[in-house]
Every structure is written in structure tokens, then in C-alpha cells.
Amino acid sequence: xxxxxFLLTIILAVVSSCKNEKQxxxxxxxxxxxxxxxxxxxxxxxxxxxxVCHSPTANHDERIAPPMAAIxxxxxxxxxxxxxxxxxxxxxxxxxxxxxxxxxxAVRRFGVMPKAQYPENTITxxxxxxxxxxxxxxxxxxxxxKEQGGKGLGNMNRSGKQNMKKQQAFLRDSAMSYEEIGLKYxxxxxxxxxxxxxxxxxxxxxxxxxEFCNVAAYPLTDSMSVVQNANIKRVSDKPRNPNNQANNQExxxxxxxxxxxxxxxxxxxxxxETDDTVQFYYPISTNTMCLQCxxxxxxxxxxxSIKALYPMDEAIGYMENEVRGxxxxxxxx
Numbered sequence: 529x530x531x532x533x534f535l536l537t538i539i540l541a542v543v544s545s546c547k548n549e550k551q552x553x554x555x556x557x558x559x560x561x562x563x564x565x566x567x568x569x570x571x572x573x574x575x576x577x578x579x580v581c582h583s584p585t586a587n588h589d590e591r592i593a594p595p596m597a598a599i600x601x602x603x604x605x606x607x608x609x610x611x612x613x614x615x616x617x618x619x620x621x622x623x624x625x626x627x628x629x630x631x632x633x634a635v636r637r638f639g640v641m642p643k644a645q646y647p648e649n650t651i652t653x654x655x656x657x658x659x660x661x662x663x664x665x666x667x668x669x670x671x672x673x674k675e676q677g678g679k680g681l682g683n684m685n686r687s688g689k690q691n692m693k694k695q696q697a698f699l700r701d702s703a704m705s706y707e708e709i710g711l712k713y714x715x716x717x718x719x720x721x722x723x724x725x726x727x728x729x730x731x732x733x734x735x736x737x738x739e740f741c742n743v744a745a746y747p748l749t750d751s752m753s754v755v756q757n758a759n760i761k762r763v764s765d766k767p768r769n770p771n772n773q774a775n776n777q778e779x780x781x782x783x784x785x786x787x788x789x790x791x792x793x794x795x796x797x798x799x800x801e802t803d804d805t806v807q808f809y810y811p812i813s814t815n816t817m818c819l820q821c822x823x824x825x826x827x828x829x830x831x832x833s834i835k836a837l838y839p840m841d842e843a844i845g846y847m848e849n850e851v852r853g854x855x856x857x858x859x860x861x
Contacts, residue, residue, distance in 0.1 A: 577654065621651050720748055
């Protein structure tokens, strides 16, 4: 009897040990996967280049473009290879037309996305990241998917959804570098400004967008400073508003970022630390939307409005993918 109890105790101990080792191994795999996801270059590129319009936090009715999760759903057809997925994404970004899109509903609602130039491999790395990893989706997304007949992430199995939520929770709780914090502040502010600006252009046209920037850009930026508990500024060597004139240090960094972009390199944020604070710098680059008010061929009525509101305006004559200014953000450690 005692012998049997002894054997049973050993068996239970072995089983328990195996379970613990399995759980520890699973935790290690999950952690390693999340670290790999965090370090994938496509993640940062997506957040910087895509989330201005395709933010996962914008609500359904006020958004100006589909979330990245929806794009993945429509392009990730059953049996598609990574190479074909990347090719399809690159094809649309390089030639954004209705015929070239796999999202006719989004085109009907939002229109065709503006054509923009990106450094070589940027879209490739973004598409590679989207293909391999679960990406953030809006809270309303699952309900929307069900209304559309279950297409997309709504078809993800239960374990897949649970794994994605675990990964997102881990990422939210994990320590962020000062560069990541600064980039988060810059991109969230850019997304807020971009959402409102694009919404104004879509509903009222470019002329109304000039007035929107004059009235709302500063208050929106200030409100984001309050939300993020940081001092968030947009400055330029060729400002539209004199209050956005860069200081000598900022002018030096603008020149550095311009050189990087001209060399077709991905710009890297500049972070400076003191004992108590962090100063963060990151470029603001032009795209097709920007050129409506900052390009070389501005509509006469729009230009007339710009000169009336900003008599000392210097912020014109740009082409796509040029550095128009920088984010200058300071925050406490």
C-alpha cells in the first residue's frame, strides 16, 4: 500500500513538472514571438506611414480610410503566398486605382488613396510584417465583420484571437524606449490632425482645409500635448505660421533629415536626454495630400486663401516625400 502511494506521488510530481515545463516553454515561445514582432522593421514603418489614415483607434463613422486590419483581411485570401500578398499590396500603393484595388467597398466610401512616393523597400517591409503578424484592430471591427458576412478577422479562430489579445496586452505593458515613446506621441498627434484634415478635404474641399489648419491645427496639437503630458511642436525651416519657425538646433536636425531622405534612407529619430527630460525629433514628410496646399501647383483660390491667412507664408514649392519640418517633442523621464 505504502509502495503504491509512493509511486503515485512520483507520477503526479512528474506530470506536474511536465505541465510546468510545457507552460514555461509556451511562455518563452510567446515572448520570443512578441520580441520578434516588436523588432520587425515593418511595424514601425506601418505606424509611421500608414496609421495617419488607417489608424486602428479611429471610430467607424469618422474614419477616413479602412483600418490596416481590414486591408489585411481583403488581401490575405485563402492559399495566397507571402510573395503574392506583398506583390498585391505594392501594386496598389504604386498605382492606386479603383480597378487595382481588392476593396471596392472601401473605394466607394473613401475614394482611391492618394498616390505617394516611399523609399525603396518600405512597402515591402510593411506588407511582410502584416502578412506574418496579427495587427491591432478597432474595437468595432468584429461587429462590422459580422455585418459584412464574416469576411476577414471575424473568421479567425478562437485561439488566434486570444493569442492576438495576449500579444497586444504584452505590448501595451512592456517597457518602451524613449524613441518609441516620442514616436508614439508624434504619430498619435499626426493621426489626429490627419483624420480631421482629410475629413475636411473629403467633405468640404481643399479651400476649407486651409481655414481648418488656421483655426484648429494649434488647438489640436495643444490638446494632444495635454493628453500625452508632453510638449509637442511641429517646426519648420520654411514655416507657414511664423510661430512654427525652427530654432538653430532644430534647423540642424531638419538638414540632417533632408539629407537622409534625399539619399533614400529611412530617417531615424533623434533622442537627446538630460537628467530629467527627453527631447525627441522626427521628420514630417510631404505626401500627395500635403501638396494640395504646400506643393508647386496650388489652385489659385487656395493660394489666395493661404496668402490672406498667412501673409508671411514660406511653406510652398514642395514635392512628394520631402522633409517639410520636424516633430520637436519634450517629455519627462
